Amino acid sequence: MSNKEITKNMLTARFDVINPDSIDEYISHNGYTALKKAMSKTGEEIISEVKIAGLKGRGGAGFPTGLKMEAVSQADGSPKYIICNADEGEPGNFKDRYLMEKDPHQLIEGIIICAFAANINNGYIFIRGEYINAINIMEKALEQARVNGYLGDNILDSGFNFDMEVYSGAGSYVCGEEFALLVTIEGKQGRATYKPPFPTTVGLYNKPTQINNVETFCNIPHILNMGGKEFSKIGTDSSKGTKLVCLSGNIVNPGLYEVELGVSIRDIIEKLGKGVPNKRAIKMVQLGGASGPVIPENMLDIKLDSKEMSKLNLNYGSGAIIVMDDRIDVLDILKRIIEFFHHESCGKCTPCREGLTQMLILLDRFTDGIATNDDLAILEILMETMNQSSICGLGQAAPTATQKVLEYFREEFTNKINSTDSIVV
Amino acid sequence: MQVKEALDKYGRTADKLIGAMLAYQKSTPCNYLTEDDIKEFSRETGLPESRVYSIASFYSLLSTEARGKYIIQVCYDVPCYINDSVNIVNELEKILEIKMGQTTDDRLFTIEYSSCLGCCDKAPAMQIGATLYGNLTKDKISSILSTYRGGKDE
Incomplete structure (x- = not known):
């Protein structure tokens, strides 16, 4: 299989072809044609196309986008809001930054189409504060869209009014969580809340709110342009379309690649990434980012396919692939990951706040060579508790990598158990 | 930039507070918000001082300690x-x-x-x-x- 057969440039087709600062270049490369098509349809028809396309959210959770659009459009309450979640902070991910910096109008067009479908008049693009370039590029693009009549009152003489603004985050990973993001926009500390109700019914200022990831919105113009049925032919039965993959770590050619869903992780690493420098062996690969699972080398033939992966309790998440060669110290990497979550935990719920502190203490016992069998048992119970009882995805997913290490590389822990005595404090 | 100027530019409602604080902080020589700054944001917006401080201390791009240029x-x-x-x-x-x-x-x-x-x-x-x-x-x-x-x- 050649590179050309693995990569499929749809969302990235205009990257480095057009000048992102120029709306004219976007328009001359098929830009805003999908919006015109959308405006000749009803909201129900647009939502139906997205459902037929089979698009699932690209932020990591993989919720069907059409169902989310339908839920917001049918929810009671006014005004409704639409929010683009560009709070990309998951270590290992940089796809949303590139989508905003290299083709900002593709994103804007996708958001406008969704707003039109659910008759929403106000929106935000919530960009993490560290992404200063992306913020500047998106603000400029929004202004150009306004000047050209794609935003504002009576868009393209349709009678539809819609505008949106960039909201800069201020440095907090947890704000990528929907409710933490919403309360941040409301000017409060970004802390998560119990679900349900979901933002589709009780969102920003308690009004129905559609929140989608950057890449998800960027798929919408393509669905409108080619039709849901054609779109659904890309990918596999359970995973439609393309996926932006962020390849990093110990890899010859790190970078952003767009692939058709269904490609194997091994093909991405070997054919696109050109393998590990100095032909070293791969120890493990983390999928999706810090909150994602790790897998050993002998599982790399698994495909980016939600059904196949879920059988092994895996998922490709937001598309990060972090390759680690045989020089790494697995427990040292796990400590880095847990330190990240410990720093980013909002501190609201006990399982996450205290659980992460205790995880670090336990991991230290293993690296210090004073761990016992009891420590291992306690660690496993602790992680299960965090999974089950943390309020939001941060605390629920923080132990994932550690749990997968215990599943696939258990000896990394058991080799470091010093004695079988009960816990020594 | 003065606190007032930042708020004039961004707006005095709660949803504009973080943006105004980031912009103001950037204009200060030591990249941080003093206790007096927090008080002034509170007075100007009508939001409680505790609420303004809770934001300044929560987000990692905002600082309540002096930093470099x-x-x-x-x-x-x-x-x-x-x-x-x-x-x-x-x-x-x-x-x-x-x-x-x-x-x-x-x-x-x-x-x-x-x-x-x-x-x-x-x-x-x-x-x-x-x-x-x-x-x-x-x-x-x-x-x-x-x-x-x-x-x-x-």
Whole structure:
């Protein structure tokens, strides 16, 4: 299989072809044609196309986008809001930054189409504060869209009014969580809340709110342009379309690649990434980012396919692939990951706040060579508790990598158990 | 910039507060919000001082402690770590003669750890202002720092 057969440039087709600062270049490369098509349809028809396309959210959770659009459009309450979640902070991910910096109008067009479908008049693009370039590029693009009549009152003489603004985050990973993001926009500390109700019914200022990831919105113009049925032919039965993959770590050619869903992780690493420098062996690969699972080398033939992966309790998440060669110290990497979550935990719920502190203490016992069998048992119970009882995805997913290490590389822990005595404090 | 100016530009409602605080902080010589600043944001917006302070202390891009003119944010996370970001931190600490989290005596530089900068394809990475520096090596560090010592704009 050649590179050309693995990569499929749809969302990235205009990257480095057009000048992102120029709306004219976007328009001359098929830009805003999908919006015109959308405006000749009803909201129900647009939502139906997205459902037929089979698009699932690209932020990591993989919720069907059409169902989310339908839920917001049918929810009671006014005004409704639409929010683009560009709070990309998951270590290992940089796809949303590139989508905003290299083709900002593709994103804007996708958001406008969704707003039109659910008759929403106000929106935000919530960009993490560290992404200063992306913020500047998106603000400029929004202004150009306004000047050209794609935003504002009576868009393209349709009678539809819609505008949106960039909201800069201020440095907090947890704000990528929907409710933490919403309360941040409301000017409060970004802390998560119990679900349900979901933002589709009780969102920003308690009004129905559609929140989608950057890449998800960027798929919408393509669905409108080619039709849901054609779109659904890309990918596999359970995973439609393309996926932006962020390849990093110990890899010859790190970078952003767009692939058709269904490609194997091994093909991405070997054919696109050109393998590990100095032909070293791969120890493990983390999928999706810090909150994602790790897998050993002998599982790399698994495909980016939600059904196949879920059988092994895996998922490709937001598309990060972090390759680690045989020089790494697995427990040292796990400590880095847990330190990240410990720093980013909002501190609201006990399982996450205290659980992460205790995880670090336990991991230290293993690296210090004073761990016992009891420590291992306690660690496993602790992680299960965090999974089950943390309020939001941060605390629920923080132990994932550690749990997968215990599943696939258990000896990394058991080799470091010093004695079988009960816990020594 | 005055606190009032920032609020005039961004608006005085709660949803504009973070933006106004970031913009105001950036204009201060030591990149932070003083107790008096917090009080003034509170007076001007009508929001309780505790609420304004809760925001200033929660978000990592806002600071309540004096920092340098240039904040060097070094990525802490795994993709950079396995590409030897530790060496980059050591080199910064050696050249600037400060430890992580500290500010140089001339108030020019602060080194901070940052969560992932979204630059994993060019690891190890750091950011100063709006400029991302990727594929860092020890050798690159001193030349990057000297451009700022020469008064480079962010």
